[in-house]
Amino acid sequence: AQKVTQAQTEISVVEKEDVTLDCVYETRDTTYYLFWYKQPPSGELVFLIRRNSFDEQNEISGRYSWNFQKSTSSFNFTITASQVVDSAVYFCALSDPQTGANNLFFGTGTRLTVIP
Amino acid sequence: KAGVTQTPRYLIKTRGQQVTLSCSPISGHRSVSWYQQTPGQGLQFLFEYFSETQRNKGNFPGRFSGRQFSNSRSEMNVSTLELGDSALYLCASSLDGTGSEAFFGQGTRLTVV
Numbered sequence: 001a002q003k004v005t006q007a008q009t010e011i012s013v014v015e016k017e018d019v020t021l022d023c024v025y026e027t028r029d030t031t032y033y034l035f036w037y038k039q040p041p042s043g044e045l046v047f048l049i050r051r052n053s054f055d056e057q058n059e060i061s062g063r064y065s066w067n068f069q070k071s072t073s074s075f076n077f078t079i080t081a082s083q084v085v086d087s088a089v090y091f092c093a094l095s096d097p098q099t100g101a102n103n104l105f106f107g108t109g110t111r112l113t114v115i116p
Numbered sequence: 117k118a119g120v121t122q123t124p125r126y127l128i129k130t131r132g133q134q135v136t137l138s139c140s141p142i143s144g145h146r147s148v149s150w151y152q153q154t155p156g157q158g159l160q161f162l163f164e165y166f167s168e169t170q171r172n173k174g175n176f177p178g179r180f181s182g183r184q185f186s187n188s189r190s191e192m193n194v195s196t197l198e199l200g201d202s203a204l205y206l207c208a209s210s211l212d213g214t215g216s217e218a219f220f221g222q223g224t225r226l227t228v229v
Contacts, residue, residue, distance in 0.1 A: 033215035043204055045220035052215060091159065095215050096172070102147045102210045102218060103172050106159035 006107035021077045023092030033095040120221035134195040141209030148190040153204040
């Protein structure tokens with residue numbers, strides 16, 4: 001069964017600090033997709049990144065970077081030089097490829113607060 | 117390009133009533149998934165529709181149902197509402213199958229009193 005663990009419930013950092021959000025997943029599938037979403041107070045889940053299981057290259061997008069390591073089943077997310085606007089709940093998610101349907105298993109989320 | 121539109125944004129219903137929520141996906145997207153978000157259970161998958169067919173269903177009672185129309189718009193219905201159904205219901209739109217980037221609407225916040 002698919003499972004996503006985000007052990008950090010809440011993190012607070014001071015503006016301009018770097019912060020890493022952890023995500024560990026479990027799956028028996030060899031082909032799967034991992035995602036990160038951001039949920040600001042408005043409630044909408046904002047797509048940040050998708051990574052398939054065959055692509056272990058790290059990715060950087062502006063102040064955001066992702067470290068995917070299959071050996072440890074982790075897909076961690078780092079925000080460099082955090083800003084107040086980064087304050088939100090961040091979710092890591094894993095796809096369920098068995099059915100062909102596009103449904104996701106979400107972690108419990110990490111609430112990030114950036115203090116000015 | 118218009119995003120995912122969910123209506124209404126807020127609803128207050130009484131126990132025992134039924135409710136219908138609507139989701140209009142991004143133009144060209146054929147997959148619509150529904151999720152329930154509560155403080156206790158987090159984000160849970162309800163069901164997914166693709167080309168008017170339900171492809172997968174989460175672990176929810178039969179009171180939760182949905183459908184998709186030929187224009188890909190989707191509705192979900194909850195009958196005989198219970199207090200525990202109070203939640204944020206999120207709809208996600210994606211192009212097609214597994215692994216597609218899913219784009220979410222702002223959700224419908226349902227309160228059952």
